[in-house]
Amino acid sequence: MLASYAPSVRFETLDxxxxxxxxxxxxxxxxxxxxxxxxxxxxxxxxxxxxxxxxELDVASVYRNLETLxxxxxxxxxxxxxxxxxxxxxxxxxxxxLYCEGCGAVETLVPDALDRVRAEVRRGFGYEARFTHFPIVxxxxxxxxxxxxxx
Amino acid sequence: MLASYAPSVRFETLDxxxxxxxxxxxxxxxxxxxxxxxxxxxxxxxxxxxxxxxxELDVASVYRNLETLxxxxxxxxxxxxxxxxxxxxxxxxxxxxLYCEGCGAVETLVPDALDRVRAEVRRGFGYEARFTHFPIVxxxxxxxxxxxxxx
DNA sequence: CTGTGTGCAAAGGCTTTGCACTCAA
DNA sequence: TTGAGTGCAAAGCCTTTGCACACAG
Numbered sequence: 001m002l003a004s005y006a007p008s009v010r011f012e013t014l015d016x017x018x019x020x021x022x023x024x025x026x027x028x029x030x031x032x033x034x035x036x037x038x039x040x041x042x043x044x045x046x047x048x049x050x051x052x053x054x055x056e057l058d059v060a061s062v063y064r065n066l067e068t069l070x071x072x073x074x075x076x077x078x079x080x081x082x083x084x085x086x087x088x089x090x091x092x093x094x095x096x097x098l099y100c101e102g103c104g105a106v107e108t109l110v111p112d113a114l115d116r117v118r119a120e121v122r123r124g125f126g127y128e129a130r131f132t133h134f135p136i137v138x139x140x141x142x143x144x145x146x147x148x149x150x151x
Numbered sequence: 152m153l154a155s156y157a158p159s160v161r162f163e164t165l166d167x168x169x170x171x172x173x174x175x176x177x178x179x180x181x182x183x184x185x186x187x188x189x190x191x192x193x194x195x196x197x198x199x200x201x202x203x204x205x206x207e208l209d210v211a212s213v214y215r216n217l218e219t220l221x222x223x224x225x226x227x228x229x230x231x232x233x234x235x236x237x238x239x240x241x242x243x244x245x246x247x248x249l250y251c252e253g254c255g256a257v258e259t260l261v262p263d264a265l266d267r268v269r270a271e272v273r274r275g276f277g278y279e280a281r282f283t284h285f286p287i288v289x290x291x292x293x294x295x296x297x298x299x300x301x302x
Numbered sequence: 303c304t305g306t307g308t309g310c311a312a313a314g315g316c317t318t319t320g321c322a323c324t325c326a327a
Numbered sequence: 328t329t330g331a332g333t334g335c336a337a338a339g340c341c342t343t344t345g346c347a348c349a350c351a352g
């Protein structure tokens with residue numbers, strides 16, 4: 001139980017992901033493969049702009065591919081504060097983050113780390129909270145300790 | 152205890168707010184007063200565009216005033232899903248919301264409603280979660296019950 | 303009178319869309 | 328061979344900025 005929002009299928013490897021795309025009748029163009037590889041190699045969530053620059057691809061193509069990957073259940077995007085959307089691979093677990101508004105740090109969480117928080121929201125309001133699209137934002141222990149530091 | 156992010160000063164009335172602006176050496180122009188009044192009358196968070204249209208003001212002026220109000224601690228903005236930022240008055244308590252990604256419903260919470268959720272985040276990760284800037288997003292009881300309904 | 307705040311217009315980030323060409327299947 | 332996917336360019340949202348004028352204090 002504790003349904004969570006884990007993907008129903010897990011794509012652990014690049015080949016798994018490519019196979020899934022082929023099964024959907026999608027083609028494996030060079031840009032598409034590059035984007036997918038870059039997501040596999042990424043340390044954390046990345047922006048379309050970042051991928052385009054790093055891979056020397058047109059940003060429009062990157063956006064279209066990210067959308068395709070998202071519709072295929074291979075990738076997802078999330079919002080950390082202001083600025084561009086960030087993209088991650090789905091299927092290897094880590095989909096939830098804690099974002100510190102003080103120092104900008106992003107802490108990657110293991111899959112069920114927020115289950116107790118979700119349970120608390122469910123208990124109080126009946127809402128099934130998702131923290132995948134809009135992660136929990138706050139102040140990390142260090143920033144929470146330092147001077148009031150508004151904003 | 153349970154510090155929360157309640158404003159240190161409370162502005163219950165329009166006159167309180169106007170006085171606070173004057174104290175800061177800010178002028179009370181007609182557009183500024185209209186924006187403030189509209190925020191006092193608003194049912195919930197509103198966009199700059201909405202205010203501009205409703206008040207027949209230039210949208211740039213609305214944005215500037217919202218920023219001024221925010222810097223003065225009278226207003227705040229938050230992000231509910233995609234789309235424009237939404238603005239609310241600070242100082243009358245309600246600053247936290249639950250947003251349903253299924254049906255778009257926005258549930259306004261009383262000031263300390265999320266204290267137990269915050270406590271759970273603190274307990275688990277040492278983070279001091281803020282839900283004022285990026286509210287908790289999920290599925291309301293009704294949407295959580297209905298078919299899987301991705302997205 | 304002074305300079306803060308205004309409307310209008312232009313520009314700036316992020317993202318999407320139109321279009322003709324390329325290349326995966 | 329053919330249409331899905333590409334690069335390039337333009338446009339679309341949301342928001343900010345520049346500038347000359349207006350008006351609050």
